[in-house]
Amino acid sequence: MNRRGFLQAASVAGATVAFGRLAWTEPGSTAAATTAPPPGWVDTPMRWAQLTLVENDPGRFDPQFWLDYFARTRSDAVCLSAGGCVAYYPTRVPFHHRSAWLDERDVFGELVAGCRKLGMVVIARTDPHATYDDVRAAHPDWIAVDAEGSPRRHWASPEMWVTCALGPYNFEFMTEVKREIMSRYRVDGIFINRWDGSGMCYCEHCRRNFRVACGHELPRSSDPQDPARRAYILWRQQRLFDLWQLWDGEVRAVNRDSCVIPNTGGGATSSLDMRRIGELAPTLIADRQARRGLTAPWANGKNGKEFRAAMGPKPIVGIFSVGVEEPYRWKDSVQSEAEIRLWVADGVANGLRPWFTKFSGVLHDERWLKPVERIYQRLARWERYLRNEASLARVGLVYSQQTEWFRPGAVEDHILGWYQALVESRIPFEMVHDRLLDTVHLRSFKTLILPSIAALSDGQCSQLRSFVENGGGLVATHETSLYDEWGVRRRDLGLADLFGVTFTGRVEGPMQNSYLRLEADPVTGKRHPLLAGLEDASRIINGVGRVEVAATRPFANPPLTLIPSYPDLPMEKVYPRVTKTEVPQVYLREPAAGRVVYFPWDIDRTFWEVLAPDHLALLRNAVTWATSEEPPVMVTGPGVLDVTVWRQKASLTVHLVNLTNPMMMKGPVRELIPVGEQQVRLRVPAGTQAGQVRLLAAGTTPRIERSGDFLTLTVPSILDHEVVAVDLLEQDSDGAGFSLRNPS
Numbered sequence: 013m014n015r016r017g018f019l020q021a022a023s024v025a026g027a028t029v030a031f032g033r034l035a036w037t038e039p040g041s042t043a044a045a046t047t048a049p050p051p052g053w054v055d056t057p058m059r060w061a062q063l064t065l066v067e068n069d070p071g072r073f074d075p076q077f078w079l080d081y082f083a084r085t086r087s088d089a090v091c092l093s094a095g096g097c098v099a100y101y102p103t104r105v106p107f108h109h110r111s112a113w114l115d116e117r118d119v120f121g122e123l124v125a126g127c128r129k130l131g132m133v134v135i136a137r138t139d140p141h142a143t144y145d146d147v148r149a150a151h152p153d154w155i156a157v158d159a160e161g162s163p164r165r166h167w168a169s170p171e172m173w174v175t176c177a178l179g180p181y182n183f184e185f186m187t188e189v190k191r192e193i194m195s196r197y198r199v200d201g202i203f204i205n206r207w208d209g210s211g212m213c214y215c216e217h218c219r220r221n222f223r224v225a226c227g228h229e230l231p232r233s234s235d236p237q238d239p240a241r242r243a244y245i246l247w248r249q250q251r252l253f254d255l256w257q258l259w260d261g262e263v264r265a266v267n268r269d270s271c272v273i274p275n276t277g278g279g280a281t282s283s284l285d286m287r288r289i290g291e292l293a294p295t296l297i298a299d300r301q302a303r304r305g306l307t308a309p310w311a312n313g314k315n316g317k318e319f320r321a322a323m324g325p326k327p328i329v330g331i332f333s334v335g336v337e338e339p340y341r342w343k344d345s346v347q348s349e350a351e352i353r354l355w356v357a358d359g360v361a362n363g364l365r366p367w368f369t370k371f372s373g374v375l376h377d378e379r380w381l382k383p384v385e386r387i388y389q390r391l392a393r394w395e396r397y398l399r400n401e402a403s404l405a406r407v408g409l410v411y412s413q414q415t416e417w418f419r420p421g422a423v424e425d426h427i428l429g430w431y432q433a434l435v436e437s438r439i440p441f442e443m444v445h446d447r448l449l450d451t452v453h454l455r456s457f458k459t460l461i462l463p464s465i466a467a468l469s470d471g472q473c474s475q476l477r478s479f480v481e482n483g484g485g486l487v488a489t490h491e492t493s494l495y496d497e498w499g500v501r502r503r504d505l506g507l508a509d510l511f512g513v514t515f516t517g518r519v520e521g522p523m524q525n526s527y528l529r530l531e532a533d534p535v536t537g538k539r540h541p542l543l544a545g546l547e548d549a550s551r552i553i554n555g556v557g558r559v560e561v562a563a564t565r566p567f568a569n570p571p572l573t574l575i576p577s578y579p580d581l582p583m584e585k586v587y588p589r590v591t592k593t594e595v596p597q598v599y600l601r602e603p604a605a606g607r608v609v610y611f612p613w614d615i616d617r618t619f620w621e622v623l624a625p626d627h628l629a630l631l632r633n634a635v636t637w638a639t640s641e642e643p644p645v646m647v648t649g650p651g652v653l654d655v656t657v658w659r660q661k662a663s664l665t666v667h668l669v670n671l672t673n674p675m676m677m678k679g680p681v682r683e684l685i686p687v688g689e690q691q692v693r694l695r696v697p698a699g700t701q702a703g704q705v706r707l708l709a710a711g712t713t714p715r716i717e718r719s720g721d722f723l724t725l726t727v728p729s730i731l732d733h734e735v736v737a738v739d740l741l742e743q744d745s746d747g748a749g750f751s752l753r754n755p756s
């Protein structure tokens with residue numbers, strides 16, 4: 013065996029020792045193609061409805077009211093309560109609890125038949141997370157067990173028990189329930205709510221299965237550097253993916269044109285690997301229903317971007333709640349129309365197909381009905397321009413689940429800071445999963461942003477190196493690549509060579525009262541474009557955390573240098589002890605054809621906390637400099653807009669979502685406030701010519717000016733959501749002219 017072969021074998025053996033049979037595929041490797049073909053219907057629905065019945069609905073609610081509402085809203089798909097906690101049909105599966113109000117009715121079956129008459133795609137909803145005393149008596153091992161060894165009562169419905177997600181309750185009982193629903197109703201799919209457990213379970217099955225798979229007892233600590241916890245993070249996922257595949261296989265065995273849709277996924281803080289989810293799921297439901305607390309109004313769009321990073325062009329549906337989504341769970345409440353409109357608009361602008369959800373067939377507050385009807389009718393009119401084929405964004409914002417799993421709490425605030433900065437800068441962007449950094453997934457991007465993506469493997473680092481070698485731009489901050497993929501600190505940054513620095517051993521923070529000096533070229537007096545917009549500033553505030561590094565190559569005239577912390581009290585002592593250092597706080601390089609910006613401090617996280625406009629300027633300028641090309645669309649004018657740009661089969665759209673509102677950073681929005689005139693300059697894709705241009709919300713045809721590949725036009729005003737829709741004429745095959753491609 014040669015040295016290389018030996019090292020490979022050794023590293024494989026090492027992984028086996030640490031994690032038993034658990035395998036975590038290396039980035040860039042091809043996953044086993046076990047995925048079944050997508051059901052034929054998945055790309056059809058554009059407007060989803062969900063009615064989740066409560067147990068006493070049967071006999072009290074009016075099914076026809078709901079069928080009429082689905083028709084009026086032009087909903088083309090529906091998710092209806094079927095079984096799990098409560099069965100709404102005469103089930104024969106032992107221990108499957110029928111609604112105590114069901115009698116001999118088949119409420120689910122009636123609704124399915126009504127929705128089919130309307131031509132809707134029909135999905136059955138199940139929820140397996142809670143059960144009853146009779147089940148506990150007959151199958152005590154189906155119940156979740158807490159760390160002290162006691163079976164868990166349900167926290168909100170104390171007459172119920174919490175079920176174990178990773179044992180026979182889900183693997184056997186719920187499989188039987190799904191088989192029955194699919195056999196009786198041949199629905200198009202089964203949606204599964206709360207299927208992935210309600211916290212750690214220490215039941216006999218979990219203990220034994222974990223020991224067999226990993227050789228550890230179940231972890232008692234939440235420290236991901238504890239070997240048992242680390243193994244558990246992966247083992248739990250493996251169990252859930254096994255469950256997913258079992259359920260999917262069973263429902264497809266009954267109805268080949270169906271699938272299961274487990275409710276799952278999200279961004280860096282999601283506990284299931286989005287890359288694997290993206291491989292398994294033909295479609296998914298992004299479940300972030302509304303704002304709460306300090307949720308930004310663009311968070312729905314962020315959810316869409318996070319899912320798309322893993323799902324690619326597969327349809328992604330965005331659930332929105334019509335109610336207040338605070339921790340106190342007012343499930344029968346209603347939000348303001350303005351809040352609902354803005355939330356849905358940002359999702360649609362970011363490629364989500366909307367799904368309204370309502371609990372309880374008997375309504376306690378009807379104020380949401382008209383607003384949702386108006387939103388859906390508008391989206392139905394726009395449908396042709398909402399069937400997106402590809403985002404034209406050139407900037408990718410990387411998110412990292414492994415950083416969150418193995419360095420908990422370290423990454424999301426950096427991502428949020430960048431997200432806010434890119435929205436404010438009106439730079440169209442997508443999100444990128446850190447385990448999908450291969451050339452195919454990165455091919456549409458010119459620049460990648462690494463918001464303190466601390467945990468990166470050697471393989472991921474070399475993918476990033478190749479990206480820059482092939483002409484890509486890279487903007488990285490703070491602890492990016494300071495840890496390996498397991499969250500273990502490296503001796504030096506994994507990307508030290510790319511950044512042109514070496515780690516000198518210390519991460520400083522939190523820093524009080526530290527600043528940055530803005531420097532010019534001493535000969536020409538010129539400043540770097542990174543400092544554009546800060547011409548009258550000689551120093552600005554620093555961040556709060558700083559990775560200490562030293563340059564390993566010459567950096568002439570660094571534009572930002574460190575002014576170290578000095579006392580901030582008593583006031584008499586507040587004067588800088590050092591007014592100038594030679595310590596750069598940004599490293600700018602142009603290796604090969606690419607461009608690299610490294611901020612060794614937490615500019616993005618501090619921006620999310622403080623929202624300083626000087627930091628915004630640096631973030632925006634860093635992306636602009638690293639990208640070094642004209643963006644696909646530029647929108648100038650007042651206010652805060654979320655700008656996205658899409659290609660459809662025969663058109664191009666620019667979505668402008670007006671987030672300018674006093675309630676922007678803490679909702680709910682009281683009223684929509686129109687923002688004034690915006691100049692839009694957009695690039696027409698190569699090989700096409702612009703035909704008719706429409707403003708879909710205004711219903712007008714703007715005057716356009718053409719210059720080379722670019723169109724410019726004015727949008728006079730935006731209330732909540734405007735779409736600039738450009739029909740594209742494609743060059744005829746003989747090259748003689750342009751004609752409209754038939755939009756299917």
Ligand SMILES: [Zn+2]
Binds near residue numbers: 216
């Ligand atoms: Zn268990």
